[in-house]
Amino acid sequence: MAGDRTTRAELKPYRRHGIWYARGWIPIRQPNGVIARRRIERSSYSSRRADAQILCDELAKAYEQRALAVVRPLTFARAVTNYLGSGGEARFLTPALLKLIGVMQCSEIDDTTMVDLAKALYPDATPATLNRQLYTPIIAVLKQASKSKACARPDFTRPRGHDDVADMPVPRKLWFRKVLPELTPHMAAMIMFLTLHGRRPKEAMDCTPADYDPEAKRISIRTKSGDLMQVELAEPVWQAIEMYPWRRGPGLFVYTYEARRAAMRALERACERAGVEHFGMHTVGRHTFATRLLDQGYSVKHTSRAGGWANEKMVLRRYGHLERSEIGETTQNVEPATTVSAAFRIFHHRRIKPRLQLSTICQRRR
16 A cells, blocks of 8 residues: 555554544645655544544545645746745845746755856855855745745755864954944944954844944844844944944944945955055954954854854754863953954054044044
8 A cells, every 4th residue: 555656545543542543544745746655644623433434434434535635846047936925035046046946846946956056156255155145045945835845945065164264364453443443433443343242243234223222232133043132242332333324324333334335345344445455344343253262262152152153053954163261251351352342443543533423423424
């Protein structure tokens, strides 16, 4: 019976310990359209055989109809639409990607497809970039599609070394000293917020004036998982925020730069003017934060909690090679935070003339 591929269900009443069950074989249509058969057992929660027979008939009818139903093929483009409609992130689901595999069925996308996409879209990218910008978004779309049985749950082989950050360079003391004075007040405040608190660029971009409590020196942010989190600001961060008219919005940090890409270009240009290596905003924030704390002796557990990682395993896998014994309690006591504070003083001195009032400065910069 297990080898039979017909769409007919074979269920019979079965008694055990005084309770009648419906037991037997049912047809199951797999994502590739092939009919397979699976053995099931369902309780009627009754001591009457007649009730079990009714349950057998109902289950047989339901599973036979489901197996005979025509499965509508789901293209990747349609799966992307469903994914975005449910709140998914569209950042890396680019027109170039949809042009290549938009008309493909979700069930047809495999490791070979991913390798071809990597060569076409990111020929010179590092494994970490490929994983972040190609594998992760496609896997997210296919995972959702698999819930509707349009394809199997994706089990791709990610690029080798995609989570290896042992040799990942991060900005050090001199970088902040040179770059911060080249940034506008809004960008300088955001860079300090990212690096001193280990936050993601999107979290900073999404902050509005309503999220900032100037009395408590605290910011409310929405994390990647959607949770609301309170961040107690280090002194250089809230001092930098107070240097510009943050109440006028539209965002707390995004004033002149209303798009993520524009902010990234602004940071790149500042690095060029300062004559230093350019680092991405995620590296300046999350990677630098974790590297700095672990390098100064904080534990993985402390670092994961201070930076708001979902669990310690994520920090251990990426940065565990940097861990030493824990020697402190708060992130603001780490020496590089003093370095950023010193860089802020340089930034403050170059940006503000002593005889000008803050209100006059704000009016001139608008």
